[in-house]
Amino acid sequence: MTNADLEKIVETSDQWILERTGIRERRICDDSITCADMATEAARNAMAMANCAPEDVDMVIDATVTADYTLPSNGCLIQEKLGLVNAVGFDVVAACSGFINGLTISRGFIESGMYKKIVVVGSEKLSAFTNWNDRSTCVLFGDAAGAVVVEPSTNGSGILSTFMKSDGRMREWLWSKVGGTKHPHTPDFAWDGTDKIYMSGSDVFKVAVKEMGRACLKAIADAGVKPEDVSLVVPHQANMRIIESLIKRLNISPDKVMINIEKYGNTSSASVPLALDEANRSGRIKPGDLVLMVAFGGGMIWGSALVRW
């Protein structure tokens, strides 16, 4: 869906969207494709790339706020679809930061020796959750999935540091009020968009810039490296201006930052693995490189992970 397509739906313009967000297009999946379908494809591709047999997978974690069902989890659906007969599957609900949280959980289980192969997915069908009457949000989001396989290493590669933080006091800046058990859909619910995504964009923007910068520095310090040692930053793709502020705060060269928001928009928990995959497939990441991932989302919740490729 292009910006021109959106001009036909709400009072907006290609110029506004591009200047304020950096987004030109986003992918919207049709009704026949579910969030778990996209997650399964991403997991299948990641497993093929990692030469990982279905029976060897111990755990599959799907980071998502748009799972197919309230229950069961997408994790269980992926497990069944891919025949991961020896695995446990579950979801992580941490909005745009979810992939970082999933990666951190996998790190704990791998480092403890409890599990050997963990598939971490970030998948979202945000189009089903978007208020298509609200121009301040509907121009931002897209559907996507991305995945990685995490396993023990012996050559110094792997997850060096991770950081997670949240602050529930800001929960109403990016939320969906109706549809849970506190405010369920009732027969007399007069549709007003409150069961879709609401965001106070400028409030979220300010905290995102500050906390993503801090999260990056924390992961770098915890790993005992210097900002200039980082080969590539893979940030959550929420807004081009947020990424530009991050570049200034970290004082890094823009060519060390992976940006693909132009094509996909904000895909929440899928955005970091999607950008990571594009960076990897296009040859931007070499063995031994330090890759810094960082994300921020509704909760508010944020986090970072530093990886030696």
Ligand code: UT7
């Ligand atoms: O992924 C989770 C984390 N999410 C984020 O980090 C997103 C953070 N926030 C943002 O990216 C930005 O705040 C937005 C892109 C959402 C909005 O950009 P902004 O520069 O903060 O715009 P604004 O909300 O302050 O609105 C400025 C003006 C308003 O008009 P007035 O009141 O100045 O007349 C809006 O009504 O732009 C108007 N506007 C639009 N105009 C055309 C808002 N959305 C649109 C639109 N097209 N789509």
